[in-house]
Amino acid sequence: MAIVRFFVRLFALIGLLLVAGAVTVAVLVVRHEPTLPDAVVLDLDLTKPLAESDSGKIGSLFEHQTTLREVLDALDGGRRDPRVKGVLARFGDDSIGFAQTQELRTAIERFRASGRFAVAFAEEYGGAGAGNRSYLLASAFDEVWLQPMGTLGITGLSAELPFARGALDQLGVQPNFAQREQYKSFAETFTKSGMTPANREMMEALVTDLGNQLVDGIAKSRRLAPAMVRAAIDKAPLLSKEALDQKFVDRLGYADEARDEALKRAGAGAEAMEPADYLSVAGNPNGKGPTIALIHAVGTITGGESGKPALGGTSAGSETIVDAIEEAADDPDVRAILLRIDSGGGAVSASEAIRRALVRARQSGKPVVASMGDTAASGGYWIALAADRIVASPATITGSIGVVAGKFAIGGLSDKLGIQWDRVQGGRNAGMWSPLRPFDDSETERLNAIIDDTYANFLQRVAEARHMTPEQARGVAKGRVWTGAQARELGLVDDLGGQEQALTLARTAAGLSPDAPVTLAPYPPPKSMTDQLLDLVAGKGELVGALAAVAELRPLLAHLRPLLAAAQADGVQARMPAMTLER
Incomplete structure (x- = not known):
């Protein structure tokens, strides 16, 4: 099979090289002197x-x-x-x-x-x-x-949240999760059959604030009374x-x-x-002048390299992002770092590795400005804490300062399938992460100790970075998700705006005028066609994942991805709850 895979990739490479060559020749012939x-x-x-x-x-x-x-x-x-x-x-x-x-x-x-x-x-x-x-x-x-x-x-806006407890019970799968605190509702997708009062309160506040932003934006642009916009929404x-x-x-x-x-x-x-x-x-309007490094943290935060898993979505790999931060920090031409975040969180260990790299970059004299996209919550907010300034759009989903950890116990499903397991164990907690059974008392004690320590560290980092007391930090935490506008009022972010606002702040932090021409350079640079073709031969890279995906399944995977990602998650997680807005 390995030989077959090698030849398949080899022939694919040859074909792609032929296509690339033809495209290159066509471009050179057709567009010899590009003009506007x-x-x-x-x-x-x-x-x-x-x-x-x-x-x-x-x-x-x-x-x-x-x-x-x-x-x-x-x-x-x-x-x-x-x-x-x-x-x-x-x-x-x-x-x-x-x-x-x-x-x-x-x-x-x-x-x-x-x-x-x-x-x-x-x-x-x-x-x-x-x-x-x-x-x-x-x-x-x-x-x-x-x-x-x-x-x-x-x-108008609505929010739909999936709850899979009934399906898991029928399968004989037992969700074993612990969370800190009451608004950290990620695990409730698997442990509950509906919203808890805290979860409902949080979602209603999100829908209300985003709905107000929708109405105000339309009313302002179309010069209409907000009441008229609301009446149209209801109709x-x-x-x-x-x-x-x-x-x-x-x-x-x-x-x-x-x-x-x-x-x-x-x-x-x-x-x-x-x-x-x-x-x-x-030409690019941000292609001349001092360099500002643009680093993306997009997707679920994981260890290893960033990529596009076969199940869809994107992963923000700590190895890729840390390498990019270190490269930017070591480059004498880079005056500042603009970190663009669009992530609902992920592994705590990976989030901490990225945060640490940003801290070291600042210590080396490189200012860091974080720009939040659609989502910068939980682990996404964790890494933003290392920035000199945090910029969020009013509709950014952020916060979710909390921790969740656990596993699925599939022993019941195994029994239904007629599969029996036996084991020997050399330590009291040696089988702690076994998927076959729930945590026992000793393992539950260890799990809670890990979660408590992680949450305490999360709160400490929030308090230090946002200049809050521990009590103030806990008051805006508890796993609750906020809009960017709400987060600004609570002191969790510094400014409201998009990448252009963040870029202006990065210029200022670098000692440049707010409108100075700069080169906004992506770190790491996008891979060349040659590198990606070599990845293809090696059996990795985005094209391999894309070919493995079935196009007809993508709409379904978009809805199931939060459930599937959780089933694959290892270790302590800092994730926002699974939700679908406006469906």
């Missing part, structure tokens, strides 16, 4: 998720996934470029996160303030699902289009004519009509260009 037209309309596809970081060149051979940074750079460069006249964006469902939506709204507002136009179009905002975030972003554009027969799905989904009559959209029309109108506004000879194509010719 006199009039450009930036063409944004916001119907798909925006990646937080670049996955490398090999993936772009098949399909380029636009990154948030790419869109922000295109809008920032475009508002300074006289050739760029406006932007045309296509919307769909709520595929873009709440915090990313707020970052993009701010970027669009800056773009419009430079005298350029912004046109938004959607066949429907939401369709069979919610369109709250999609329309919230579209409302920041000066002209909002909706296709006739389309709907406006601003149905939604709105028919296209209703949305037009109530001034939520400006035009009813089709995609070709919106595109023609945008190009007409841009002037004769105008062409639409996607962000990657525009930046490849115009």
Whole structure:
């Protein structure tokens, strides 16, 4: 089998090299002297998720996934470029996160303030699902289009939490978990059949605050009374004519009509260009000047290398991130570190390794500014504590300062399958992590000791980093999840804003003017095509995981991922609860 796998990878490599060579030749022939037209309309596809970081060149051979940074750079460069006249964006469902939506709204507002136009179009905002975030972003554009027969799905926010206790009982699987404290509800997914009062209180507060942000944002952008927006939410989904009559959209029309109108506004000879194509010719607006290292911590925090597991999602590997931090700290050209976090947490040991590397970077004279994305909770918040300043979007999900640990005991399932086990043991707690049985009294005592010590250390780090007393730290902890706006009021973050606000603070921390030109350099740099092809031959890398995934299962895996990830988790975890907003 090993020989077969080797030849499969070898032939795949040869094929990919041939494809890469053909693509390279075609590019050199077709685009020998890349230039920009006199009039450009930036063409944004916001119907798909925006990646937080670049996955490398090999993936772009098949399909380029636009990154948030790419869109922000295109809008920032475009508002300074006289050739760029406006932007045309296509919307769909709520595929873009709440915090990313707020970052993009701010970027669009800056773009419009430079005298350029912004046109938004959607066949429907939401369709069979919610369109709250999609329309919230579209409302920041000066002209909002909706296709006739389309709907406006601003149905408001809700939160759905899975509870698998009944299924586990039927299977004979016994969840054995302990948590600190009452709001740390991650384990309740497996130990309860519904929300506890504390969990419900927390979720209601989240939905209320995010709902207020949704209403206020739409009301401000569309110059509508908040009461009118709330009334529309209670009636939604709105028919296209209703949305037009109530001034939520400006035009009813089709995609070709919106595109023609945008190009007409841009002037004769105008062409639409996607962000990657525009930046490849115009250059990155953050590509000159002193270097600020951009380091991403995206996905579940684990030991080892960052990657994309076969079950989907992304892992933020401590080895990869620590190496990047150390490389940036040792580079004399790097003036500061911008740490972008989008993580609901993970392994405590891995989170602590990353935090320690950031502390050492600061001790070496490199300021660190943390920028929180859609989520920076539990272990994600743990690593943010090492930053000089923490910046969160108002809708960022953060906090979850608590600890959970445990295991699933599958002895009952094994019995049902007719599988018997026997054992010998050389120490009182030698079988503590055995999946066959629950913890006994001695093991439970050790588990609680570990959790208590970890939680005490978490609280101490919060108190020291946020200049709180231990009592104040515990008061905002207890495993509770907060929005970025709530966290700012509680002193858990310093500023509200996105990456641009964090970058401004990084410049200042580095001794530069707030608007000084800088080179925003990713650490580690995206792998070259050659390196990724070598990974393929070695049986690792993102493409291997992608080929192993079945496309039809991805929607299901998106819902099951929190459950599957928990079943695979080892050791003490600092994770936020599993939740799905707006379903």
